[in-house]
Amino acid sequence: MTDSVKYLLPEEKMPKAWYNLAADLPEPPAPPLHPGTLKPASADDLAAIFPRAVIEQEMTTERWVDIPEPVREVYRLWRPAPLIRARRLEKALDTPARIYFKYEGVSPAGSHKPNSAVPQAFYNKQEGIKKLSTETGAGQWGCSLAFAGSLYGLEVEVYMVKISYNQKPYRRALMETYGARCIPSPSNLTAAGRAILEKTPDTNGSLGIAISEAVEVAASRPDTNYALGSVLNHVCLHQTVIGEESLLQMEMADDYPDVVIACTGGGSNFAGLAFPYVRENLKGGRQTRVVGVEPASCPTLTRGRYAYDFGDTGHLTPLMKMHTLGSTFMPPGSHAGGLRYHGMSAIVSQVKELGLMEARSYWQTECFAAAVQFARAEGIVPAPESSHAIRGAIDEALRCKAEGKAETILFNLSGHGHFDMQAYTDYFAGKLVDAPFEEAALKEALDALPQVG
């Protein structure tokens, strides 16, 4: 057999619980702080915008959290997701490395995001909520929440970062097909949006701004909650179904990764694949290198400061201790809109601080080159975000070739690029440029970080 191979887990082996890494970390992440008092935020502080079940998961110290059976029923529409040994790519690279990828693009919305959108919609529906507001960068999360909302009969309102709204009309069309409303952010529908538009009417928008708008909408209406697609503990928790499945599938392949790789924006697809391997590392058995890959234009883990900061630009959210470029940092436009976030999940940040993971950054164009090489070998066209993980995996495979080492590489192909094809057209036309990083802007944003503790 010289062809790529798909490892499909039998349905009955789909995980019955999500894994909470916080239970196993030598030091838990620092608590979130209330944006007004700067004291640790309580469950009550979050109750205005989140359902009780989600707040419990956000704060739990239990190692395992049961996946409700109705959520598993929906998961079964696309899960277990395949693990694929990319033998065609190995051959194209002429590497002794074995390259595997977990493919999350098989979900109806085309990415890993429904792993969290479905339980979030489920818990909100259970608690009588009628409507969800949210933000989206490239549109993966917005599409996923729109999909989950349509399953449970919830209204969904999505604030989409303006540059992506314009770049990716197919994402908007998908949200609308699922019955959701999609609004370019910043908008004049919220105070947070109006404030930004007044200062910078031509802004591209950012995830930080869109979060402010969505949170404001949820906080102001009793029948409306907010849903976040990454960053928070409960989102990382839901995504661990990826890594847990992959552990069983690596067993089917009679192999085990020397390195696992995922892209990092807010951190959830990375956490989903990597945290189960961090647990295995902490147990002291065979060690796996764990690598997060981020855009060089928004290098949170590699260039950010580990400090308390707001999750949004409007300073409505709690403060998290995390790697941050500063909530006032405006990342340049890029096609990997899902990675254009100034902050990082607190728990991923803590993992980084504890030395349990590595991080590296790449420019957009080198990621698209990797994406095209991958597509021509394996047939799947990746989302621009996922192309960062592919770049990382290809570079590891080329290192193995140089060193003559037959290592095992596993990466997360977090989503397909069907709704992002304009990015490929731009890439082939030579229209993608890697704008130089604005050092001065970073310094200014870091200088403006809130002074805490």
Place this chain on the structure above:
Amino acid sequence: MTDSVKYLLPEEKMPKAWYNLAADLPEPPAPPLHPGTLKPASADDLAAIFPRAVIEQEMTTERWVDIPEPVREVYRLWRPAPLIRARRLEKALDTPARIYFKYEGVSPAGSHKPNSAVPQAFYNKQEGIKKLSTETGAGQWGCSLAFAGSLYGLEVEVYMVKISYNQKPYRRALMETYGARCIPSPSNLTAAGRAILEKTPDTNGSLGIAISEAVEVAASRPDTNYALGSVLNHVCLHQTVIGEESLLQMEMADDYPDVVIACTGGGSNFAGLAFPYVRENLKGGRQTRVVGVEPASCPTLTRGRYAYDFGDTGHLTPLMKMHTLGSTFMPPGSHAGGLRYHGMSAIVSQVKELGLMEARSYWQTECFAAAVQFARAEGIVPAPESSHAIRGAIDEALRCKAEGKAETILFNLSGHGHFDMQAYTDYFAGKLVDAPFEEAALKEALDALPQVG
């Protein structure tokens, strides 16, 4: 369990042979005729543009044709494709009917077309061909051959019907990502294209014209062959993997269809799902109604004449006895570009003439309404072509409701609509209109049919 259910066939049960309905029909289809002599075309006549193995399959009277193991290896990247019981849709329709669909959108190119693109590329590669030329309507076939070409290192040149080329830039981007060249048709690269452009410079193009261009290119270069994505016997043959899998999956579901439904353009996804059920019907056991659904704007089976006609506008191809609107008929533009073909597979036409299938037609807008209802219930956004099958299935389910009958309905969801989202945007914006059918144009085209025999 109230949720939709996925039936996944174990990989080892993936069919090892394609099924050839011609072996079981009470009367075989009439032979193709050479376009010059109007005598039955020989294998040698086809050798200029097809590999030997494909010509053999085109003419074979064997009931079963082995699927080469290397082709099955590639199939395994996405096959067996899931069969899904659409319980959410049943609930939305409040019907006693059980609705199943076979989902072919899981292939890398997003449709059933790779089922034939992969073996065609494989056989051409085996016989030393360097390059394939082809046409594409909406782009499903072009993307699929581009994908297959990238697997085997074959150059691929796709003539894409101009209206689709302009409507569906993401399809073109996908072909280019796979390394293929995509050219709007009619083009000035071929004599056939130039002749049309001279007469009607503003034409939308048609599949008939694009076929002429692609055939001309293949016929004029020894290292280049032509690949057709539907219509011909070997394409219908390759697609039967769909129906054969579904028979096993219906068994897993402990059910059997009373009616199977697929959309018909050239006929291949219809043949793929339906022919195994036609075989079972011919055996005399439990009878299944077999229904082809076509666009009312291009109603080949419901309004065409059963007669010998050219497969293309430039009259370069052999003549086939088939249901045809006349090779000079220019179907109005529509988003279901894959169904805009003046003719029909000869074997599907013969099945229709023998009374072994039904046919019906729908307008574009009623199909989009069905597609949106389906997407909101089941999460999958269908290709505009596939929406015709969904409209048919929903109407059958509503009939069951009116009659209080708990029938079993199976349809083919031949592809997803990720690359066609502009069509949904246009639909929501009220921009899709169902142009009245041009009776005079049909009469003129039928009057111009070649006089044979």
